[in-house]
Amino acid sequence: MPPSSAAPPADPSAAAWWRGAVMYQVYLRSYADGNGDGIGDLPGLIARLDHIASLGVDGLWLGPFYPTPDRDFGYDVSDYRAVDPRFGTLEDLDTLLREAHARGLKVIVDQVWSHTAAEHAWFQESRASRDNPKADWYVWADARPDGSPPNNWQSWMGGPAWRWEPRRSQYHLHNFLPTMPDLNLHHPEVQAAILDVADFWLARGVDGFRLDTANLYFHDRQLRDNPPLPPERRGSSPVTMQEHRYNADQPETLPFLEALRRRMDAHGARMAVGEIGGAAWDARMAEYTDGDQRLHTAYSFAFLGPRPAPREIAERLQAWTHRSGWPSWAFSNHDVPRVATRWSGRHGKAFDFGLGGGDDRALGDIPPATWMALLLALRGTVFIYQGEELGLDEAVVPFEQMQDPFGIAHWPLVTGRDGCRTPIPWAGDAPNAGFSTHAPWLPVWPAHRERAVDRQSADTTSMLATTRQLIRLRQKHPALRVGxxxxxxxxxxxxxxxxxxxxxxxxxxxxxxxxxxxxxxxxxxxxxxxxxxxxxxxxxxxxxxxxxxxxxxxx
Missing domain, CATH: 2.60.40.1180 (Golgi alpha-mannosidase II)
Incomplete structure (x- = not known):
């Protein structure tokens, strides 16, 4: 590994650089295409680092770039220690780290540890028999006497969370797609293997991790049925009709997070932010960040659903007033419709994308700049999703061009995640808005051309200029950053x-x-x-x- 790719030596005074930081989320395949195949990649991102640096942010969160069969766009990893050739090479990753650090930008990378792709070598060995060295590296269970799955757990992608494996005559757990089997982190060897993966990337020079579905790492060993939710809290799909008491939020998560923190602390001033889903997000965020031995920070879907009323916003923020942990907040990301559309006053409860809730009052049509200002006023670490700095709204992707398996499975009831993942418009008049010389993997939304980077860069009143101004304000005043x-x-x-x-x-x-x-x-x-x-x-x-x-x- 080239030594130049390593992070700068840790400065003790900068150990909490992440506290109050502004991080920019890069959805790699839609950011910038460097080789002209229609898919964003590491060389494309490297060429656009100056744009990220110009915002004044502290660093970037880079989504999955690992080898993948691409059934869930990188969140099904088949090799934790490599770069998918579609995105570049390990040398490109080293260059990204070196170039980002030269611009004063930290780089944290996604780690997907609750599950792997079915193509991962670990699963291929585990599924082969019940007595091989990795037989217990995944969550396996016998069928009930009638042949049905071992319990009532439901997948977030639809249907039961269990898939039959003929080679073993057993079911394996999958909280998401059937081709994304869940790892058994109760097994000490699995924990050791995952912590070795963390060491690999920390030694390579990354500044930390975003931990996907961090509260789904462990499951109830007894595989007890989840209880039903009361009617007033029940959602419209099977997975939202039950309380996730036994397939999430298990107590064994805490010792594992503490072991991870010890590994990270050995590498200096690094950062781990956990994604916390589910109804108990607030309690889990506080629990997982309590003290200085667990996660540095965590974020949830608290502000990623329907538009909250001011009193709801205040309630969620005040809950952290007397806690020792440190929250993170985001208003948009790659899994939910963009905030400029989702919280528009033109939409209320009917525009909830199946997430539930919503505000039935008459809503003001709030401009994107106000949502950006609110985000940057919050106490915590904040994440800006790519395109938010341009005020991009949700794109409309026709069904025949949809790529998202969740959206395809639930169409037309919900629109899925493609609309927030369309390519960034770099040049309003260029083919494919300057994203690629080739037809992109998702279509460019025509309305986004007017908000292209080149057009906004020349306008001192643009959303891009406003975002830079607001970030400078937060960086300048400790009261806004850490107060x-x-x-x-x-x-x-x-x-x-x-x-x-x-x-x-x-x-x-x-x-x-x-x-x-x-x-x-x-x-x-x-x-x-x-x-x-x-x-x-x-x-x-x-x-x-x-x-x-x-x-x-x-x-």
């Missing part, structure tokens, strides 16, 4: 947050309703730092629907 958070006021429309560090406090005020509101100017000497449509005066702050305002004062 404490207080909800100074919340009602059906308004949300007034105060971020405080020492004697300095930053006021962030948002009108998320459908009518204009006026409130007393927060703190008489508050000095305006950013204005998103508000009308400040010495004594009052007028906020039209969708307006936001930041002001700096002394406590």
């Amino acid at each position: 404490e958070l207080e909800v100074a006021h919340v009602d059906d429309d308004l949300l007034h947050l105060v971020r405080r560090s020492g004697q300095t406090e930053m006021h962030a005020v948002f009108n998320l309703g459908a009518t204009e509101r006026t409130l007393a100017m927060p703190q008489a000497d508050a000095r305006m730092q950013w204005c998103g449509g508000a009308r400040p005066s010495p004594t009052t702050l007028d906020l039209p629907p969708g307006a936001a305002w930041f002001g700096l004062g002394d406590s």
Whole structure:
């Protein structure tokens, strides 16, 4: 391995660089195509690193780039220690690390440890018999006397979470696609193998990990049935009709996370952020980040579903006021429709994409800049999904061009995940919007051309310019980056947050309703730092629907 690809020597004072950081999520296959085959790759990303650096972010989260049969676009890994040839080579990965570090950017990479692809060598050996060296590396169980699966667990991709394997005359567990068998992390050898994978990438120079489905690592050894949810909490698909008491959130997760943290700490100032799904996300986030021996931070789908009302936002933020752990937040990612569409005032509960919930009130049509401002006002580490800095809305992908297995399986009830994964528009007038010289794997959404990087770069009032301004504001003021958070006021429309560090406090005020509101100017000497449509005066702050305002004062 070229030594130049390693991360810079750890500075003890920078050990918590991730605390309050702004991270940029790269969905690799849709970011930039470097070899002209229509699929984004590592060389394409390297060529566009200056765009990420220009935002002022602290680093990037790189999605899976490992060899994969591509049934779930990289989240079905067939080799944990290599690069899929479609994305490049290990040498390209080394170059990415070197070039990112030269620009002051950290790089964390996805790790998918709850399951593998069926093509992984471990599973090929495990499935062959009941007595081979890896026979117990996956979750196997006998059929019930009537031949049915061992319990009632349901897959997130539809249907029972069990698939029959004739070679062993047993079922194997799959929380997702049947071709994505779940690893048995109860087995000490599996844990050791996974921690060796972590060591491999840490030694190569990555700055940390994003841990996919971190609360699904372990299962109930007794394979007990999940209880049904009460009718008022039940969803519309089988997997959302039961409480995931026994196939998620198991107590054995904590010792494993502590073992991982020890490995990471041995490599210096690194970061692990866990993805936490399910109804108990808040408790799990707090539990998994408690103290300094588990995950550095964790995020959930708390803000990745239907648009929350201001009081809901305040409740979720206040829950972290007195906790020792550190949260992360995102408003968009590769698994949910883009926030510019999902939280649009033109859509309420009917636009919930099967996620449940939603707001039936009359909603203000909030501009993307206000959602970006709110995200960057939160206490925690924040993740910006590629294209969010451009204000991209959700693309519409015709059924005949859909690629997402979840979307295809549930169409037309939900639209799936293709609409948030279409290529980034780099040049409005170029073929394929500058993403590739070849027809891309997903079509470019025509409406995105108007929001292309080249067009917004020349416009000081663009969403891109606003995003850069807001990130600079967060980076400049410790109150915004790492300060404490207080909800100074919340009602059906308004949300007034105060971020405080020492004697300095930053006021962030948002009108998320459908009518204009006026409130007393927060703190008489508050000095305006950013204005998103508000009308400040010495004594009052007028906020039209969708307006936001930041002001700096002394406590």
